[in-house]
Amino acid sequence: MKKTLFDKIWDAHVVESIPDGPDILYIDQHLIHEVTSPQAFNELKEREIPVFRPNKIVATADHNTPTENQHLPVKDLLSRKQLKELSQNCEENNITLYGLGHPYNGIVHVMAPELGITQPGKTMVCGDSHTSTHGAFGAIAFGIGTSQVTQVFASQCLLVEKPKRLRVNVNGELKKGVTPKDVILYVISKLGTNSGTGYFCEYAGDVFENMSMEGRMTVCNMSIEMGARGGLIAPDQTTYDYVEGREFAPKGEEFDKLKAYWETLRTDDGAEFDQEYSFDAEDIEPMITYGTNPGMGIKITGAIPVEGGKSDAKALSYMGFKPGESLIDKPINYIFIGSCTNSRIEDFRMAASYIKGKKKAENVNALIVPGSRQVAAQIQEEGLDKVFEEAGFRLRQPGCSACLAMNDDKIPEGEYCVSTSNRNFEGRQGQGSRTILASPLTAAATAVAGKITDFTKSLN
Numbered sequence: 454m455k456k457t458l459f460d461k462i463w464d465a466h467v468v469e470s471i472p473d474g475p476d477i478l479y480i481d482q483h484l485i486h487e488v489t490s491p492q493a494f495n496e497l498k499e500r501e502i503p504v505f506r507p508n509k510i511v512a513t514a515d516h517n518t519p520t521e522n523q524h525l526p527v528k529d530l531l532s533r534k535q536l537k538e539l540s541q542n543c544e545e546n547n548i549t550l551y552g553l554g555h556p557y558n559g560i561v562h563v564m565a566p567e568l569g570i571t572q573p574g575k576t577m578v579c580g581d582s583h584t585s586t587h588g589a590f591g592a593i594a595f596g597i598g599t600s601q602v603t604q605v606f607a608s609q610c611l612l613v614e615k616p617k618r619l620r621v622n623v624n625g626e627l628k629k630g631v632t633p634k635d636v637i638l639y640v641i642s643k644l645g646t647n648s649g650t651g652y653f654c655e656y657a658g659d660v661f662e663n664m665s666m667e668g669r670m671t672v673c674n675m676s677i678e679m680g681a682r683g684g685l686i687a688p689d690q691t692t693y694d695y696v697e698g699r700e701f702a703p704k705g706e707e708f709d710k711l712k713a714y715w716e717t718l719r720t721d722d723g724a725e726f727d728q729e730y731s732f733d734a735e736d737i738e739p740m741i742t743y744g745t746n747p748g749m750g751i752k753i754t755g756a757i758p759v760e761g762g763k764s765d766a767k768a769l770s771y772m773g774f775k776p777g778e779s780l781i782d783k784p785i786n787y788i789f790i791g792s793c794t795n796s797r798i799e800d801f802r803m804a805a806s807y808i809k810g811k812k813k814a815e816n817v818n819a820l821i822v823p824g825s826r827q828v829a830a831q832i833q834e835e836g837l838d839k840v841f842e843e844a845g846f847r848l849r850q851p852g853c854s855a856c857l858a859m860n861d862d863k864i865p866e867g868e869y870c871v872s873t874s875n876r877n878f879e880g881r882q883g884q885g886s887r888t889i890l891a892s893p894l895t896a897a898a899t900a901v902a903g904k905i906t907d908f909t910k911s912l913n
């Protein structure tokens with residue numbers, strides 16, 4: 454039978470199938486962080502169940518971490534408690550933790566791929582919705598709830614209904630200034646935030662084939678924002694080149710053997726999908742959102758749609774925008790370049806290439822936050838920190854930062870923030886804050902202009 458990439462990986466991990474019921478799926482890699490693991494550890498303790506395979510778990514601290522003075526004790530008491538609990542739980546259960554200050558520390562969806570923990574063909578879970586990011590490698594990766602975290606701790610397996618198959622094709626050549634973030638914001642603006650519900654999405658076509666691993670991660674990261682359980686892209690030479698040589702990647706003969714298997718991980722010609730959509734790369738332009746869900750996106754030079762239901766009216770009133778309005782020239786006082794969507798080296802290269810030789814607008818407060826310690830080190834190695842400094846930006850230390858208001862980095866009430874993160878929900882970046890999702894390039898251009906600007910004209 455002809456199989457999809459998703460089927461091949463899924464079927465290889467089914468321990469047992471319950472007729473007309475869920476599958477018991479083996480999980481190769483479990484990632485954890487401070488927010489969704491404490492209750493799971495507590496439950497295990499209460500029921501006196503040991504962690505079954507501690508060496509299949511890797512932990513990091515990311516959500517509650519400050520992005521300044523990481524060498525000092527964490528000021529916020531709740532955050533400090535959360536981080537301490539993670540350290541204790543990992544120690545008690547023999548789990549590797551790359552905590553605050555460790556050279557491998559970072560946002561879970563940034564540090565695991567860069568350490569070579571994320572690999573094609575694996576099943577991966579984390580108590581975090583953006584686990585879909587790891588699908589960029591041709592892995593089945595998805596977020597789970599805390600009770601499922603307990604399940605995986607106890608058994609290394611998960612009882613889970615097999616999702617349906619969805620494929621999104623984008624073919625053609627992207628225009629100048631159109632980045633992977635714009636591609637996924639475009640797709641979600643076309644399909645809506647519920648289109649993926651019940652599905653696992655494969656991204657196919659030459660746009661994804663030509664993308665770097667960083668770009669593919671940006672795309673897969675936001676699969677959950679169209680409601681999909683996860684997203685994935687068939688592994689290819691770009692994937693193998695990225696994985697090879699990384700700290701925890703297989704080495705030598707083992708790598709070659711695995712690579713031969715990874716090469717079989719592609720959708721067979723003629724394999725069937727339950728749903729399929731196709732788009733042309735030429736139709737995509739730099740995108741921004743105007744509302745309070747990631748599907749409310751328009752091209753940067755576009756106008757806010759006039760037709761819309763009650764929820765649109767509510768979103769626009771929260772955002773302080775009007776139907777039919779263009780966002781060009783809207784003054785913006787905050788920008789955030791960071792989050793597991795856009796905080797990898799390529800994102801900072803992109804931002805720096807625009808910023809180089811320019812100055813940050815006076816009115817703008819900029820948060821530039823690498824996704825991991827390794828990204829931060831690479832920024833320095835490449836001298837990008839100088840580019841940012843000369844333009845008046847200050848780099849922060851790694852973490853989830855202003856992506857969600859769980860640490861000190863918050864956007865004040867009523868302020869607009871052009872943000873490279875993935876969610877623009879009400880209050881997401883701080884109570885009353887207003888998020889405009891965009892690419893690192895758009896965020897950089899906004900920071901320089903002090904307002905939303907059609908920067909594509911100035912690109913050469």
Ligand SMILES: CC(C)[C@H](C(=O)O)[C@@H](O)C(=O)O
Pocket residue numbers: 488489516580581582583596857
């Ligand atoms: C805190 C965590 C559970 C949450 C998630 O699941 O995604 C967070 O990472 C987010 O982005 O909203």
Ligand code: SF4
Pocket residue numbers: 515516560562581583792793794852853856857874875
């Ligand atoms: S960066 Fe944002 S989206 Fe990603 S894991 Fe952290 S809080 Fe969630």
